[in-house]
Amino acid sequence: MVAAPTAMAAQAPGPVATPAAASDPEPEALTGGRAGSDFMVDTIKALGVEHICANPGSSFRGLHESIINYGNNSKPELITCMHEESAVAMAHGYFKIEGKPLAVMAHGTVGLQHASMAIYNAWCDRVPVYLLLGNTLDATMRAPGVEWVHSVQDAAALVRDFTKWDDMPMSLAHFGESAMRAYKVAMTPPYGPVVLIADSELQERPIAAHGAPPRVPQMTLASPPQAESGAVTEVAKLLVAASNPVLIADRLARTPAGMARLVELAELLQAAVISAQPNVLPPTSAGRMNFPNQHPLNQTLRSVAVTAEADVVVGLEIANFYGATNIMRDQLERTSRPGTKAGAKLVTISATDLTSKSNYQDFQRYAEVDLALAGDGEATLPALIEAVRRLLTPDRRSAFEARGKRLAEASAAAVARARSDAAYAWDASPISTGRVAAELWDKIRREDWSLVNGNLSGWPQRLWTFDKYHQYIGVSGGSGIGYGSPAAIGAALANKKYGRLSVNIQNDGDLMYAPGVLWTAAHHQIPILTVVHNNRAYHEETMHLQRMGNRRNRGVDRAHIGNEIDNPAIDYAKLAQSMGWFAEGPVSNPNDLGPALARAIAAVKKGQPALVDVMTQAR
């Protein structure tokens, strides 16, 4: 980021200051004691923020200095980022492991513009990010030139459509209160990013100039909203009476407790569970780690079939309930048909009903349901479990047991089929995605691992065993490309203190948006294993082009134009090595993959980030 050239101020045209009289007894004060930004650091420390990610910028130079000197660069520790988009995505990934927001500093203008896509991802993924934006509101205090183009009347306007709350405090006391309010708003479900403007005058002037020293206000988080008890009882009645109830969870589990509660409810009912985002068919991965993938009631691999058989479907914090219960066909005429049978009762429980905005369309198509409960899914589950328990009878328990046995057999068959499918094209080069997943699982299965990004065409959900909350953190939310590496490294930063092996399955195109984040990982000694799913294309778009070309009878011969990432091929190992990583590749012989992964994991265990570039098949 370009720093404001302060020397320009002395050369700027305009009124010339009168030189001080020789007899002036008061020398100009050029230094001061504690500054406003010191108080800002006190406030941030009170919030328990452990790291603050930033690409340096002059509009927050006061706060930057306070963090590293007054705050001793500890809680928060400054993380040097090479792009504001990476800074926000790191905070995004970090939260999904740690459950606490990271702060991000950026210019209120150009920095926020860089950051905006990652903020949108966090918004769609219901993740709190705490943004502090530098700005100089008082025009008479701006140095001519860059400080003017880096100033804005209403900085947060750019992202107000996809943030929960913002403020522009005009005093330190105001900053303290708004800092607390911002954190509270961000951390009340549905979670979301918030913006606080740190005005440069407020940062840089001595605290004495602001009057009495302000006090850091007390911060008390709001308890998550539980759905209305009468409606919860109605849902329990439907579930207990149902022949084939299905629970679909997307961003349900905000904490490990959410996963435990869903397991408890499912086992009580012996109900089918689908843990997935229904924007891909067949769905393979959810927004959060909601349910163990090998649990006998997990029917995610059979989601279309169990949804079709269901007489009650309950969506738990599912962003796209319409998509979960309807099937769209993407042909010349787009058509939709119900994915449920006639008469099936449809229910949603979601905190997103408590807040909504209109411009960006992440709220998805309107779903016609029988019951809509406005409340946080995880917070509502205990009441729902108790309501179900009260309604149980020996007859129903007996029916549940039979249902559970049937579901367990179907689930086991689906898992066995997936294992068998992965063996096809086992020795192919480029390497099949199934083999990559199998080789990787073979190397990490005895570690305390955490998949912090990537889905490899859904193979990990088929071949691995996910049974701990930190083993899976979902996806970007807004499908904004460039999320993968920084979110993975942010999550790895959180995993570091627990000694976990962070695993990032990294799409090649996504990596190239802001590869400077690799340097950030090396600089801050964040251990992570990155496996590049190198299919040498923006492959999703290749498939879209094929659809268009065939639909228009022009064929697919030229679908690679504008989509391939080849000629020249990018050497991801060299890229990573240049920024301090252990790296190998490209690996194109499937028999070389296992040993390469083993060497990379050995480097990670020594505290180094490591990358293996794998020449994969497209999907």
Place this chain on the structure above:
Amino acid sequence: MRTLLAALAVSLSTVGASAQTAPAGSVDKGRATFQKVGCAQCHGREGQGSPTTGPRLGPVSMPWAGFSRYVRAPRQQMPPYTDRILPDGDLADIYAFVQSRPKPGTPAILRP
């Protein structure tokens, strides 16, 4: 008697379908065409399939008639291939290629 006739009709129609054998196709040409016209993008270079984009095709158990009918007029999400962009001869080569894919063993690391 009616049941017997119905069963016979089904049997004859099955024979009819299997009689509609694929035109002779070239496995080698099929491999190249499978890649060139984009089948491999969703189904993998060996037709092994991918959980999120396209099912396994090789070795295919679908008769030629059903296979070719689906390619021309897919009922689900697959883009349609008319004979203008994929002539019958090329489709027969693709069929020969996917038919020739070997069944795999069970690699040690895939055993539960």
